[in-house]
Amino acid sequence: MGTRHASVDHLASVGISVLRGALATNILWIGSLKFKQYEVENDEPLVVPSPLFSRLRKKLGAQRLNRLIGVTEITLGSLIAAKPLAPRASAIGSFGAIGMFLTTLSFLATTPEARQQGQGTLSLSQLGQFLLKDTVLLGAALLTAAESLGAAHPADAGGRGDSRQRRGTKETAQGSMQVGLDLLRRRLAPAR
Numbered sequence: 336m337g338t339r340h341a342s343v344d345h346l347a348s349v350g351i352s353v354l355r356g357a358l359a360t361n362i363l364w365i366g367s368l369k370f371k372q373y374e375v376e377n378d379e380p381l382v383v384p385s386p387l388f389s390r391l392r393k394k395l396g397a398q399r400l401n402r403l404i405g406v407t408e409i410t411l412g413s414l415i416a417a418k419p420l421a422p423r424a425s426a427i428g429s430f431g432a433i434g435m436f437l438t439t440l441s442f443l444a445t446t447p448e449a450r451q452q453g454q455g456t457l458s459l460s461q462l463g464q465f466l467l468k469d470t471v472l473l474g475a476a477l478l479t480a481a482e483s484l485g486a487a488h489p490a491d492a493g494g495r496g497d498s499r500q501r502r503g504t505k506e507t508a509q510g511s512m513q514v515g516l517d518l519l520r521r522r523l524a525p526a527r
Contacts, residue, residue, distance in 0.1 A: 354479065440467075
């Protein structure tokens with residue numbers, strides 16, 4: 336049974352590492368593309384009908400807005416990747432990514448081109464399908480936020496013994512994620 340638990344912990348540790356690396360890479364890569372003119376043009380159908388971004392576009396211009404988005408994404412991706420050195424900063428990056436993905440998912444409602452014309456609301460166009468994948472990235476950001484919080488606050492285990500969260504001096508991904516989830520639950524729970 337101990338070997339089985341160790342393999343599950345190892346699989347969870349590898350999984351969260353791959354998830355964190357992939358999330359950071361996606362955000363960094365896409366953020367760096369925001370400085371290209373074709374990306375400014377690609378974002379126009381999303382930005383123009385958005386109540387928030389259309390105002391920002393009017394104030395900053397399309398190119399500056401895209402650069403601002405790019406700098407934000409590069410910052411968030413870098414923070415997420417920094418978890419081994421700065422778990423609190425990584426949690427902040429993950430929470431920023433949560434906000435970013437919720438924002439991009441709002442484009443499903445505000446962008447007419449996200450749906451196939453004449454096919455109904457649930458018939459997504461290629462652009463809509465592209466936006467929908469942000470639900471997976473949102474889930475990744477939630478998990479990396481929980482895992483980073485667990486690593487930043489190992490003492491907040493909620494009464495659990497140290498052996499469940501640590502193996503020697505190295506935290507398991509499953510343990511630190513559980514600590515992070517427990518910490519979030521306690522902080523979000525209504526006061527009694």
